Amino acid sequence: MKLKQLILSSIALGALAFTVGMAQPAHAAIGMESPAPAQNLEKPASVTTQHHINVDGKVLEPVKDHQNVTYVNGQPLVALRQVSEALGYKVAWDTPTKTALVDMSIATLAIQPDQAQIVRKGKLQIINLDTSESMLPTPRMIDGQLFVSPNVFKLLLNDVKITKDEIFIAPQRMQLQSTTNTDVVHTNGINTFLPPSDKATTKVESNTKATTKDEPLIKVKRTQTTDKNTK
Secondary structure (H helix, E strand, O other): OHHHHHHHHHHHHHHHHHHHHOOOOHHHHHOOOOOOOOOOOOOOOOOOOOOEEEEOOEEEOOEOOEOOEEEEOOEEEEEHHHHHHHOOOEEEEEOOOOEEEEEOOOEEEEEOOOOOEEEEEEOEOOOOOOEEEEOOOOOEEEOOEEEEOHHHHHHHOEEEEEOOOEEEEEEOOOOOOOOOOOOOEOOOOOOOOOOOOOOOOEEOOOOOOOOOOOOOOOOOOOOOOOOOOOO
8 A cells, every 4th residue: 555655646746747847948858957047147237126036047127117126124025927927927917806816837826915825726636736825025016016025936836045136036947757647737627716707807918828718717715905005
């Protein structure tokens, strides 16, 4: 019985490694170690905040003079949309619930302004990735941009490191253990977080392809929040 459980666990971990590795470079697909992205990069002149954002070895510069880092009680928050898209994720905004949805290959995050609880809904049939975690400072909506703790991206299997002047975020590097059971990803059939809404999800402009459905990728409980004009 123990041997059977060990075999099943190995298959599950291998399937997860394969799914995550689909987005990695070709040399990762043959079991080679991916090169580590550069850290401690030079801050460009366009960044006027104490920290700059390093996404997978590249500095993420502000867009249209809007800084992508803000601070709450001395702790940095990063622009959710810009960082997510730099990592290749799809971002949407569910207006009825005031919820940002960040979607990637194996999971979807649901994030609400001024709410500490971050919800992750997994897509794998073989491993349950569903979870929720409380993170401070809470997400803040500032001038139409949602800012979140950099540690939010750990929930999507990223490495996060904050130094005195750099916020480093990059996908975790891992060797593929197995190519078995590739059919482990299923579409979001989520109906456990929110009563059905007749209103469609408003897609955030993105360079990535839009989803084929207009319904929310994930549903969360409705909450009444008070907008905070945090600088």
